[in-house]
Amino acid sequence: MATTSFASGANAAQPDAATQVEIYRRMNLIMQNDEASRKIIRSGRLMMPYYSQRGQEVIPSAISVNLNDDDKICTIYRGIHDMLAKGVPLRMLWAEIAGRVTGTCKGKGGPMHITHPASGAILTTGIVGSSMPIANGLAWAAKLDKSRQVTIANFGDGASNIGAFHESLNLASLWKLPVIFVCQNNRFAEHTRYENGTSVDQISKRAAGYGMPGVTVDGNDPFEMYAVANEAINRARDGEGPTLIEAMTFRFFGHVFGDDDFYMTKEEKSAAMAADPVPLFRAKLIATGVATEGQLVAIEQKIAADIQDAIEFALSSATPPLEELTRDVYAEGVA
Amino acid sequence: MSATAETKAVETKKVTIIQAINEAISEAMAADPKVIVLGEDVADREGGGVVGVTRGLSTKYGDDRVRSTPITEQAIMGAAIGAAIGGYKVVAEIMLMNFTTVAMDMIVNHAAKLRFMSGGQTGVPIVIRMMTGAGISSGGQHSDFLEAWFAHTPGLKVVLPSNPEDAKGLMLSAIADPDPVMFVECTRAYFTPTEMPVHVAPIPLGKAKITQQGTDVTIISYSEIFLRATAAAAELAKDGISVELIDLRTISPWDRETVIASVKKTGRAVIAHEAVKQFGVGAEIAATLQDELFGQLKAPIKRLGAPFTSVPFSGVLEQAFIVSVADIVAAARATLA
Numbered sequence: 086m087a088t089t090s091f092a093s094g095a096n097a098a099q100p101d102a103a104t105q106v107e108i109y110r111r112m113n114l115i116m117q118n119d120e121a122s123r124k125i126i127r128s129g130r131l132m133m134p135y136y137s138q139r140g141q142e143v144i145p146s147a148i149s150v151n152l153n154d155d156d157k158i159c160t161i162y163r164g165i166h167d168m169l170a171k172g173v174p175l176r177m178l179w180a181e182i183a184g185r186v187t188g189t190c191k192g193k194g195g196p197m198h199i200t201h202p203a204s205g206a207i208l209t210t211g212i213v214g215s216s217m218p219i220a221n222g223l224a225w226a227a228k229l230d231k232s233r234q235v236t237i238a239n240f241g242d243g244a245s246n247i248g249a250f251h252e253s254l255n256l257a258s259l260w261k262l263p264v265i266f267v268c269q270n271n272r273f274a275e276h277t278r279y280e281n282g283t284s285v286d287q288i289s290k291r292a293a294g295y296g297m298p299g300v301t302v303d304g305n306d307p308f309e310m311y312a313v314a315n316e317a318i319n320r321a322r323d324g325e326g327p328t329l330i331e332a333m334t335f336r337f338f339g340h341v342f343g344d345d346d347f348y349m350t351k352e353e354k355s356a357a358m359a360a361d362p363v364p365l366f367r368a369k370l371i372a373t374g375v376a377t378e379g380q381l382v383a384i385e386q387k388i389a390a391d392i393q394d395a396i397e398f399a400l401s402s403a404t405p406p407l408e409e410l411t412r413d414v415y416a417e418g419v420a
Numbered sequence: 421m422s423a424t425a426e427t428k429a430v431e432t433k434k435v436t437i438i439q440a441i442n443e444a445i446s447e448a449m450a451a452d453p454k455v456i457v458l459g460e461d462v463a464d465r466e467g468g469g470v471v472g473v474t475r476g477l478s479t480k481y482g483d484d485r486v487r488s489t490p491i492t493e494q495a496i497m498g499a500a501i502g503a504a505i506g507g508y509k510v511v512a513e514i515m516l517m518n519f520t521t522v523a524m525d526m527i528v529n530h531a532a533k534l535r536f537m538s539g540g541q542t543g544v545p546i547v548i549r550m551m552t553g554a555g556i557s558s559g560g561q562h563s564d565f566l567e568a569w570f571a572h573t574p575g576l577k578v579v580l581p582s583n584p585e586d587a588k589g590l591m592l593s594a595i596a597d598p599d600p601v602m603f604v605e606c607t608r609a610y611f612t613p614t615e616m617p618v619h620v621a622p623i624p625l626g627k628a629k630i631t632q633q634g635t636d637v638t639i640i641s642y643s644e645i646f647l648r649a650t651a652a653a654a655e656l657a658k659d660g661i662s663v664e665l666i667d668l669r670t671i672s673p674w675d676r677e678t679v680i681a682s683v684k685k686t687g688r689a690v691i692a693h694e695a696v697k698q699f700g701v702g703a704e705i706a707a708t709l710q711d712e713l714f715g716q717l718k719a720p721i722k723r724l725g726a727p728f729t730s731v732p733f734s735g736v737l738e739q740a741f742i743v744s745v746a747d748i749v750a751a752a753r754a755t756l757a
């Protein structure tokens with residue numbers, strides 16, 4: 086699928102057994118967290134705009150196992166999967182989406198603005214395309230620091246039609262910045278089908294226009310996703326500049342929670358859900374002897390318990406004091 | 421301070437605002453290796469900026485720290501914001517104030533809000549430099565004063581110097597500031613050499629300057645229009661009208677205390693700026709003054725700004741667009757009538 090030559094077959098980087106299990110753990114965490122989020126909204130216990138990431142679990146899980154804590158990610162409103170994979174603590178995440186003072190951002194950012202610098206989760210933006218220009222700046226800082234840190238800029242297929250995408254790819258290529266542009270192509274920009282909004286059949290082809298490698302990868306295949314991410318990240322660390330990765334995927338639950346999916350066919354949705362990457366990868370780990378059923382059940386139960394703990398922590402935490410309304414507008418506060 | 425130090429004349433030199441800002445950035449870069457510059461044509465290979473504000477800096481501090489960019493305002497602002505979060509202090513040039521419009525998402529949704537939305541975890545210490553102003557035949561898209569937009573945006577600071585000394589001192593503070601600062605330079609005021617102390621200390625943001633004490637009427641202004649206000653005060657003095665002159669210098673945050681104390685004393689106020697009057701900075705100041713001093717005002721507050729129109733090209737119209745010395749004189753007289 087690559088539009089630029091990427092290592093393939095025996096030459097492609099392979100996750101070792103422990104890494105495969107870790108990729109699965111992150112995928113399962115994202116899946117269970119998404120299910121818990123939709124459930125709690127339905128129950129009426131929490132109110133928030135929610136952009137389900139169900140179906141897109143592989144992409145951040147297979148990328149993030151190639152990253153260090155001090156590598157940065159920038160993501161968008163459909164980005165909780167990216168944040169969890171990068172290591173944002175569950176309790177702080179849930180407290181934030183519950184609007185509590187114990188949240189990552191003291192409850193002032195919410196689900197569309199999760200920020201947790203300690204895990205490298207430095208920016209979540211609610212504006213389509215805006216993760217990319219800022220990711221460039223973080224990468225520029227890393228380059229000036231000669232630190233070998235890389236920055237991942239996540240965005241959707243719809244964002245590849247906005248000006249910020251084009252300006253960012255041009256500058257990143259020109260300055261050889263250590264940034265990886267990860268387009269999570271779930272085939273719909275809000276309600277608009279990919280081909281009705283995008284002038285090329287593959288977004289990765291746009292990389293050629295900016296003089297950088299571009300590749301389309303099956304974003305639901307942990308091995309392909311890992312190999313491509315590994316290569317792009319290593320190239321960025323070695324000072325060889327940016328890569329555009331188009332990771333093909335599908336969102337199971339529409340644009341925003343409550344979306345009735347009128348714009349897609351039942352057949353394509355059910356086909357995508359039948360190819361759910363989480364149980365598929367689980368079965369593969371067992372079939373190849375990488376993990377046992379018992380091992381995976383233990384991982385899944387631990388995640389379920391952690392999510393319950395996080396929800397209870399969040400809902401029992403205090404709401405922010407009213408002083409927070411005008412705090413953090415400026416470093417020194419507002420007069 | 422000793423008596424000799426007090427009486428000793430301050431050593432000065434004649435510089436333009438262009439040179440003063442250049443000195444400030446250079447001093448900040450010399451003092452802190454984390455200070456970096458980017459923008460269209462800012463490096464010496466491209467001339468050190470379209471009017472030379474950053475001339476010599478890339479030669480002195482290297483092309484890594486003074487980086488010319490393509491014509492790409494969103495990417496410029498994004499790079500500045502990201503580098504700032506990554507630990508740098510960034511001076512980003514957006515050539516003309518009107519060009520901020522193509523980077524508004526980065527400035528308003530990101531630079532201004534990230535500290536708040538992250539609960540104080542990420543700050544954006546950047547200075548966004550730009551020039552603007554009517555009177556140089558640039559027409560409707562190269563001349564606007566849009567400071568009220570940015571002053572209406574929580575998280576941004578907005579600075580508009582009128583002279584080289586303030587430009588240097590305010591730029592030093594703006595670079596040191598932990599938050600994003602819009603630094604607006606008036607093109608008409610750029611090229612006039614003016615006496616400036618050889619050593620200029622940082623001037624705190626948010627502090628106005630009373631350049632002339634007076635008792636009859638307070639004239640409040642900033643940027644190049646302040647120079648016109650100064651000329652108007654001299655004109656009024658000929659008729660025995662005593663003007664207190666305030667150069668706001670920073671409009672967000674603005675120096676409420678100084679302005680209120682002055683108008684409390686004089687009982688009369690004229691506010692003058694180049695931007696269109698409707699919904700302008702003058703409206704905010706006037707509203708604050710009536711709120712604080714209702715019953716103590718001796719006359720209605722006068723606001724002066726451009727008519728509600730675009731900056732025209734034709735010279736006659738363009739001159740009529742900008743608040744004049746005569747306009748300010750007339751407004752001050754009207755408060756005394």
